[in-house]
Amino acid sequence: MSFDSLGLKAELLRAVGEQGYTRPTPIQEKAIPAMLAGRDLMASAQTGTGKTAAFTLPLLQKLSDQTGPRKLRALILTPTRELAAQVHENLRAYGRHLNLKSLEVFGGVNINPQMDKLRRGIDVLIATPGRLIDHIERGTVRLDGIEMLILDEADRMLDMGFRPAIDRILKHVPKKRQTLLFSATFSKEISALAHQFLKDPLRIETAPPNSTVEAIAQKAIRVDQNRKRELLSWMIGSENWRQVLVFTRTKHGANRLAKQLETDGLSAAAIHGNKSQGARTKALAGFKQGKVRVLVATDIAARGLDIDQLPHVVNYEIPNVPEDYVHRIGRTGRAGRDGLAVSLVSGAEHYQFEDIRKLVKVAIPTESLDGYEPTEQPARNPQPPKKQGRSQRSNHNSGARSSRSRNESGGHRGRGRSRSSRAA
Known part of the structure; x- marks a missing residue:
């Protein structure tokens, strides 16, 4: 299978080619069409197998297909600053030929530049839970226009004690939305999280739990x-x-x-x-x-x-x-x-x-x-x-x-x- 067969638009295929990729990975083959079709996903894949592209590519396509004034329509939650930065880097690389704006927000840095960029308007927000709650409390971000919500490394967020923060954040997100949950494992806690926040999710597993890459x-x-x-x-x-x-x-x-x-x-x-x-x-x-x-x-x-x-x-x-x-x-x-x-x-x-x-x-x-x-x-x-x-x-x-x-x-x-x- 090639990326051409996944239903992605020319601008995204061009960006993928510029990154040096020609064939989608198993997680990309399964997740991209399902996300484009509007399904909620509960997905697991080995680290290093293209998970981030599996959700950023269809997210970018769905946002670029819509017209109207710029507003925050997609939220990606990550457990750590490093992962937020990595996801944002991938998002910018794949969306380089599209007229979309994104922003990463996390703690440990001055909040004022983040507030300024939020005021100017963005399409996608990548955030760690703690810093996002800071912005919610300050009134510098509104989540009532979110159409797509991605919980990346959900098991790690639970490990780090972010469940109360996730519950609090999702009270500000519309119930009518598309939700994707990516996790290394499908533990009881992850299943409970999915049951609460996802609607009839498609479950995708591309490798046995806790398996390591053969390479x-x-x-x-x-x-x-x-x-x-x-x-x-x-x-x-x-x-x-x-x-x-x-x-x-x-x-x-x-x-x-x-x-x-x-x-x-x-x-x-x-x-x-x-x-x-x-x-x-x-x-x-x-x-x-x-x-x-x-x-x-x-x-x-x-x-x-x-x-x-x-x-x-x-x-x-x-x-x-x-x-x-x-x-x-x-x-x-x-x-x-x-x-x-x-x-x-x-x-x-x-x-x-x-x-x-x-x-x-x-x-x-x-x-x-x-x-x-x-x-x-x-x-x-x-x-x-x-x-x-x-x-x-x-x-x-x-x-x-x-x-x-x-x-x-x-x-x-x-x-x-x-x-x-x-x-x-």
Whole structure:
């Protein structure tokens, strides 16, 4: 199937071609015609498979087909600033040949320029829930003309505790509208959200829940916690990795690791929730431009970072919530390109990584490296951890309640030859 067969107008097909795409992905094949037909959608797809285009292309077409004065007709809600910026970037790229205006609004930046642009008039608003409520309370935005509502990464919004904010926002949106819900999983909470706000939705799933993209090569390396930094620096240098996204569990850990990598002679920057929006934007821009070789991030960046042809992702610390592993490594292997995801697994993280193996149902090869052989034994796990509620997951994702990693220390550099080992 080609994009020509999806019923898109010439201006959109031209923009798609300029982006270098010729064939739609499975989620695009199924979602675009359904959205153009006016159906409510409940859709799930692997990260990096063109989900954003699956809703922005038909949204742009439907808005451009209508005439009349400019007014806010479409609202896209996202959980994070980075995802809002990414969606807006895609929207502008695909709508470059159309006379439509869009705006992204999120916290951490001055609200006055946003207010000014809202007064001038826009067609599409991309917003995080908190900042949108700020505008509603100030009377700087009206949602009574919304015809299309998209909840992007709905499961992440629930994880971050945004359900009350979503309920509050939707009280200002007309009941007669088209609603699309995109989520990595269809949990009970997501199903309840869909039941409340969607009308007879078409359910689209293009891959098993929590599956990983085949283009991503995955492997794990067993190593002691206090030698992870040394091993990471050695791998980046010896393998000549020029662009590496590294995940830690905590904000403090991200800052510390970035500083240590700088000491090792690697250009590095940290990005997390405590950073100002200006600092986050600068770090991400430097990473995309190649000025920053290593970007160290917490899970706030696991969804929303769209970095073209990112080759390497490293789980410096194993996530507390197994599902976050899928979103972390989904930053590489995007749009069918190859990628490598490496997980550094200490003895204390043995059972956390085993939970990830069970979740993704993929054989992840495990090895140890000469000079970095682990001495730590797998931590005892006498009883399964208590099941986390979504509010607890939110705290884990942000690093608020996760335990701090042990202090990393330097040491001699091993040769790093691979040696197969039993599973971590």
